Amino acid sequence: MIAQLDAVAVEAIIIAALEALNEELDDADKIDVGPHTALFGVDAEIDSLSLVSVIVDVETALSVDHGLEVSLTDDRAMSREVSPFTDVQALKDYILELLEERR
Amino acid sequence: MDVLTGEHVALRPLEPGDAELTLAWRRGPRARLLLDGAGTVEEQRAWIASRPPTERNYVIELRDGRPVGMLSLVDIDLVNRRAESGRFLIGDEEAVRGVPAAVEAMLLLYRLAFDELGLERIYGIVAEENRRMIKWQRYLGMQEEGRLRRHVRIDGRPCDVICLGLLAEEYRAQAEPRMRALIAAAKPRKEMVG
Secondary structure (H helix, E strand, C coil), X not given: CHHHCXXXXXXXXXXXXXXXXXXXXXXXXXXXXXXXXXXXXXXXXXXXXXXHHXXXXXXXXXXXXXXXXXXXXXXXXXXXXXXXXXXXXHHHHHHHHXXXXXX | CCCEECCCEEXXXXXXXXXXXXHHHHHCHHXXXXXXXXXXXXXXXXXXXXXXXXXXXXXXXXXCCCEEEEEEEEEEECCCCEEEEEEEEEXXXXXXXXXXXXXXXXXXXXHHHHXXXXXXXXXXXXXXXXXXXXXXXXXXXXXXXXXXXXXXXXXXXXXXXXXXXXXXXXXXHHHHHHHHHHHHHCCCHHHHHC
């Protein structure tokens, strides 16, 4: 199952989490969802409550749909030079890196 | 009551002079899911002035002194070693853009509760429809302990609330590390590698 998860699939999981977030936000707070959406930091599109919502949904999708148990906020993630939560691309790259290690 | 100082924010005691600002925050759309409070500035001022010693009410300030929200520890029971966290609101979302203000404010409150006051348990209630807050609290270690049916009215409608609780060991094992991780996630990378 893990081997079937490629960059496109991982990005789709993240985009789905962002779209689910948008469903919970008021119209004024909805974000533009796309491959380059900034997540958290100085250029953030979303606040920390929303970031956690995305993290939970992504971790759940990886676990329930793909049998992959990961913690996206462990010490390793936080010690990276580029935060996995900078934007969609950074998060996708980090997840793909985790997947590659498990193959 | 001391100021609690973090890396990005500080919690300073709520004062009657904060009445106008905090009432404005509570009237904002983001506070729609909070429980009802004072209706006027005078009522808010009187409410702040009458807080009992079993409460620690704080204004969340950025390190440059800008007030951006509020947070409280209430019903502090040093005999049973428990307290309720609540009145949590980021009132100025623009000011905290890119700043992990909410996470660090809650971490400072937990440190006060568990490390300084020696509490065993923090608990709270969140309106059922405030799903992002429930998800956030659960991710940061809170356990769902029950539901109070039609416990509050929001927009004139009865609403269930979800009861959440966090024990000291859960704070140390899960909440505190995840909070530190989320705070680190907002740092510019040059701070991480310098």
